[in-house]
Amino acid sequence: xxxxxERPTIIFCTSKKECEKLCDELVKQYGNCGxxxxxxxLLDNFARQASTSILKASILKGIAYHHAxxxxxxxxLIEQFF
Numbered sequence: 001x002x003x004x005x006e007r008p009t010i011i012f013c014t015s016k017k018e019c020e021k022l023c024d025e026l027v028k029q030y031g032n033c034g035x036x037x038x039x040x041x042l043l044d045n046f047a048r049q050a051s052t053s054i055l056k057a058s059i060l061k062g063i064a065y066h067h068a069x070x071x072x073x074x075x076x077l078i079e080q081f082f
Contacts, residue, residue: 010082013067016067016068016069019065019066019067020054020065020067022065023058023063023064023065024054024058026063027057027058027061027063030061030063031061031063043059043060043062044060046059046077046080046081047059047060049073049077050074050077051071051073051074052074055074059081064078064081064082065078066078066079066082
């Protein structure tokens, strides 16, 4: 995050499993990114719409993942959020 200047950032991974694992690691290390989003209600609303508890929890921390195995609704949600 030192290179993102507190802006949305995309990190590419080689597999779905690696993508989810990295998201989990980023949440653990940088779990306060949600505080950078001025409208917490908006963040809460996005998180409520996610279909899995893992994705909901990471969105609340301001971090999410996107890969080919996502439900179409989650895919659209993340694309809209980004």
